[in-house]
Amino acid sequence: MKSYIDIHTHYQGQGTAPDVVNIYSWRIGREAVPPFPFAAGIHPWDASMSANDLFKDVCGCNALAIGEIGLDYSPAHKDNAKIQQDVFYTQLEIASLRGLPVIIHCVKSFSDTMAALRTHCIPISILHGYIGSIQQAEEALRNGCFLAFGPRSLASPKTVEVIRRLPADRMFLETDTNNCDIRDIYARTAEIRSTKTDDLRLTIYNNFKTVFKHYDRMA
Numbered sequence: 001m002k003s004y005i006d007i008h009t010h011y012q013g014q015g016t017a018p019d020v021v022n023i024y025s026w027r028i029g030r031e032a033v034p035p036f037p038f039a040a041g042i043h044p045w046d047a048s049m050s051a052n053d054l055f056k057d058v059c060g061c062n063a064l065a066i067g068e069i070g071l072d073y074s075p076a077h078k079d080n081a082k083i084q085q086d087v088f089y090t091q092l093e094i095a096s097l098r099g100l101p102v103i104i105h106c107v108k109s110f111s112d113t114m115a116a117l118r119t120h121c122i123p124i125s126i127l128h129g130y131i132g133s134i135q136q137a138e139e140a141l142r143n144g145c146f147l148a149f150g151p152r153s154l155a156s157p158k159t160v161e162v163i164r165r166l167p168a169d170r171m172f173l174e175t176d177t178n179n180c181d182i183r184d185i186y187a188r189t190a191e192i193r194s195t196k197t198d199d200l201r202l203t204i205y206n207n208f209k210t211v212f213k214h215y216d217r218m219a
């Protein structure tokens with residue numbers, strides 16, 4: 001049986017289960033390089049501290065994906081929106097040059113995020129911690145996004161409707177900052193979609209192989 005994929009976690013303690021593959025989210029500038037498979041990026045909350053050294057890490061590290069990167073226009077973070085945009089766009093260009101998928105943090109910034117993906121010709125990306133409407137999900141799919149759902153997504157009624165209706169071949173699941181078991185998130189998602197956990201597991205594993213074609217070489 002194929003592995004469970006936790007596409008986005010900040011817990012270094014995850015990954016002990018043999019049937020789970022975790023993609024750790026390394027916050028460049030905040031933490032040392034992790035010793036296991038990771039995505040790497042300058043988080044929008046860290047945009048004001050970004051310096052050339054941080055971009056060097058984005059360019060040179062052994063990452064499976066660039067992320068999490070993005071735009072956060074929530075009241076606590078929107079003051080430096082312009083800096084966030086510069087840092088995000090630069091990293092989209094790096095991802096494009098390196099041929100790596102992108103994992104995106106998008107909070108109250110949906111239309112700017114979609115515009116950026118189109119402008120920078122990003123063919124495949126993952127909107128992590130998706131919370132939103134069916135209409136936004138449809139637009140994201142048209143822009144090449146996969147949607148990743150975590151515990152907060154499952155607590156949002158309109159997002160549960162997206163989870164129910166999204167084509168399975170555009171879906172990932174994640175634990176993010178929650179210290180919980182990804183296998184429980186698979187079970188709850190399978191229940192919402194009236195499918196078997198094993199079928200969901202196989203589909204998401206295939207999604208992983210589609211997006212992370214380079215995984216076998218690097219892990």
Ligand SMILES: [Zn+2]
Pocket residue numbers: 008010025068176177
């Ligand atoms: Zn995160």
